[in-house]
Amino acid sequence: MSRTLLGFFFLAVLVCGLLLATLLSGPSPVSFSEVLQAIFGEVSGAANDIVWQIRIPKAMTALFAGISLAVSGLVLQSVFKNPLAGPFVLGVSSGANLGVALVLLAGFGASWGLVPCAALGAFGVVLLVLFASRFIARSVSLLIVGLMVGYFVDAIVSFLMMTSSSEALRGFVTWGLGSFSRLALDRVMSFAIFTAVGILLCASQIRYLNAAQVGDAFAESLGVNVRLSRMVVLFGASLLAAGATVYCGPISFLGLASPHIAFGIFxxxxxxxxxxxxxxxxxxxxxxxxxxxxxxxxxVTSLFGAPIVLWIFLRSHRGGENV
Incomplete structure (x- = not known):
């Protein structure tokens, strides 16, 4: 079996095992047989309610959030050619956070909905960092720009928190802790739609993402419309990061770590x-x-994400890369 097939087989088995663990774990005990019976409609009562109203929505939310943030991180690292790029590190999640804060704390754009406002905030930060990348060659310098943008956006959010009502502030703080357990099954389906749109936008430009590793000039020589392709994938990445942020709260480092682990495996x-x-x-x-x-x-995500960022930086420095 080739390395690629073996890697996909290992990851598929791991994901299936973790999905099962998610369905089985929780404060209320539910056995493996009860989970199977609930899924296939062979049991009713408390076990069925726990599985369908709590465990399955949580597992599906985690699945869509993981896909969204991971693909968003891969796209950002590819476009910016920066191994430290990611939705959280480059301030993209902070932009989405600002969009949510404007709706929940200030009431701006409430008629649009949370996801469109968060997507606009995330895309705005991406465009700002993309503009800065034209004048910055070193990866660490670009990383600092993203962090500064994130801090600036967080300062605006803090100001909104200080001027909002106690009820709005309580809801925003609870949302900011992050959770996969807050969505009902119908809202999980709406999350799935936003994830699918973002994935399709990014997947449609895989040819550009491959060519962009060599350089934009090489991509243009292959007939790729670099400017259009870049905007499409960046909007898709912003939509993915925004969707995960809206439905699950700000989740740090997952989008940064996933592409590096995948590259290490394959x-x-x-x-x-x-x-x-x-x-x-x-x-x-x-x-x-x-x-x-x-x-x-x-x-939880910071516990494994922060050491990975440090490992990437130390590995690049030890290898003599100009980061």
Whole structure:
């Protein structure tokens, strides 16, 4: 069996096992047989309600969040040619956070809905960082720009929090802790739609993402409309990050870590391989992060995400790369 097939088989088995663990874990005990009976409609009562109203929505939310953030991170790293790029590190999640804050705390854009406002905020930050990348060659410098943009946006959010009502502030703070357990099944389906749109936008430009690794000039020589392709994938990445942020809260580092783990497993820079591989890795990381009970999701993802950022930086420095 080739390395690629073996890698996908391993990740598929891991994701299936973690999905089962998510269905089985929780404060109320539900056995494996009860889970199967509830899924196939052979049981009713408390076990059926727990599985369909709590466990399945949580598992599906984690799945879509993992796919969204992982693919968003892969696209950002490819477009910016920066191994430290990611929705959280580059401030994209902060832009989505601002969009949510404007709706929940200030009431701006409430008629549009949370996801469109969050997507606009995320896309605005992406465009700003993309503009800065034209004048900055070093990866760490671009990273600092993204962090500064994120801090600036967070300052605006803090101001909105100080001037909002106590009820609105309570809801925003609860949302900010992050969770996979807050969505009912019907809202999970709306999350799935936004995820599918973002994935389709990014997947439609895989040819550009592969060519862009060599350079924009090479991509143009292949007949790729670089400017249009870049805007399409960046909007798709912004939509993915915004959807995950709206439905699950700000989740740090998952989008940054997943592409590196996928590359370590498959040792391939072909996005036709990396795209599904990164999505599977992101799903696995999200499911693992959701297993601990009564722990803020953002805290769990930071526990494994921060060391990965440090490892990437140290590895690049040791290899003599200009980061």
């Amino acid at each position: 040792q391939s820079s072909n996005h036709r391989v990396l795209f599904p591989a990164t999505a599977l890795v992101g799903t696995a990381l999200a499911l693992v992060s959701g297993l601990p009970q009564n722990v803020p999701l953002s805290s």
